[in-house]
Amino acid sequence: MFLGFFLALRAAGVKASLREFLLLQEAMMAGLAGFDVEHFYYLARATLVKDERFLDKFDAVFATHFKGVLVAQPEAAGEVEAREIPQEWLEKLAEKLLTPEEKAQIEALGGFEALMETLRQRLEEQKGRHQGGNKWIGTAGTSPFGAYGYNPEGVRIGQEGSRNKSAVKVWDKREFRNLAGDGELGTRNMKVALRRLRRFAREGAAEELDLSGTIRSTARNAGYLDLQMVPERHNAVKLLLLLDIGGSMDEHVNLCEQLFTAAGSEFKHLKHFYFHNCPYETLWKDARMRHADAMPTEDVLHTYDHTWKLIFVGDAAMSPYELMQPGGAISAWNAESGQSWLKRIISAYPKAVWVNPVAERLWIYTQTTRMIRNMMEDRMYGLTLEGLDGAMRRLMN
């Protein structure tokens, strides 16, 4: 029963185990779901999902897997017919709201008939059900429909009465999207990220003698000595951050910097240096990159030995010249290419990782990102919870 659904969940990365699947079967046998799809949804969710990060994935899989089972929703299935739209109402609304230019625009599109036709097509294209639905209809500006402030929510195309009660809605709302682990880092999941970093800082800590614990357990042991060890409170992780500053990614880079600084008390040492696009012979101690803050890269490499863990933060996107040509840097003359500097740095810190705030799927479109990723031997990670996790794990191994 529902084996396909279970496998689809696992394929989507929701780590449900056989044991949980059997538990769901048991619950079904006990009649806990009744004959209500919504109850079944809740039951399956409580049984198979154990982490709020996966709730969103679960909703998505549930929606696709049980799509055919449910009563067809005209709006969701894109079967809305143009004649169902109250035309007079639209016209009136348009009269009221449109500026002369916009009216001219409608004329340019071929009048209302054409507009309705386009709308019908749009709805058909929307078959895949855009949750949030702001791609096509609804947002102001880009879509020809947007300007009229008219969206399915407001117009309620092909709908009778309130649909709030309908079953599809519950998982189609995708309320747990913010909790998904592969989302970009923002203020919301910042806390969780911080916690991960702290844990990373504590892992691999050496043990030290727990004096009070030893006394206590020796007393318990009726006077025989019983040594107790505890993990050292602060471990010896020394972190070197190289941040790319002065570009479109500043906001994300700042976020990343704040993140590490906030976790800074957990590290033994934490040093920042800044570069612009690609590190060359000079690094800066301050984001303003003034002359007084400059420090030769050679000196950085010599001051902070290989026991430091190096993390690059940047989008790794630049013109290929900046990476490959001597003299290609945009800020100053560089006698050696960025590539050779990067190689030098990476060979000094063989376990360095690169955190890239750009969405991972876009990396392949930028030549230098691909090249740097190769140079880093794939140790490039996105600025997401999962990415940070992977980066930290890699850094410690």
Next chain:
Amino acid sequence: MRFEGTDSFVATEDLKVAVNAAVALQRPLLIKGEPGTGKTVLAQEIATALGKPLISWHVKSTTKAQQGLYEYDAVSRLRDSQLGDARVHDIGNYIIRGKLWDAFEAETAPVLLIDEIDKADIEFPNDLLLELDRMEFFVYETRQTVKAKQRPVIVITSNNEKELPDAFLRRCFFHYIKFPDRETMQRIVDVHYPGISGLLLHEALTSFFALRELPGLKKRPSTSEFLDWLKLLLAEDIGPELLRERNAAKLIPPLHGALLKNEQDVHLFERIAFTARRG
């Protein structure tokens, strides 16, 4: 016996399903959610609704799993032996029962609340795996096995400070209490303050949800804080007009101390209010 919420607790449909599944299949129920969404209260309400006694075990950072089962008080035995007390010959005199033992041996199956399990050491949940699964444990000192007479209903809450081990999670039902939407919030308020005027509630809800949407808040006010605030509004006899007036001017709502719990948030709010007033 089904859990349908109580007079003082509004349970959403998904929560009911999760609770009933956990009760029927006798598995622990793990509850997560924003602070102040009623995780701990839930256990009390389940106990009330099902007419069972409640045993709470509040976990701290120093709590060990063993303490939930039993503790062997070796120190007082050592002392007794030195004083020549006759009690010393029976080791059973020095076994102190834990909450889990109490729950297992209770006459009617109780509701056992393990509160804030994430506060404890990372190994804590792992140490309880077998005990929660089989509902029995072995006391080494007295060589006896303690077995649950009836399986208690176990509710576990977590604030997500640590990740729980997979093996532990697999044995539980899981429910994430999401922040209530406006409709649910209205029902919650109706349960707590039945006589409240509709207009006041409307204005208060509007203020509250606007406040929660404010970007950059360090801690967003929760359900319990909203209820406290409403209580204050009622006590101070602040009318809906005043609230609405404040809304319009985007000023800080009256008695905001109940909602905003740190000064940065209050400053942020005042700054926004100030710019809004000027503009």
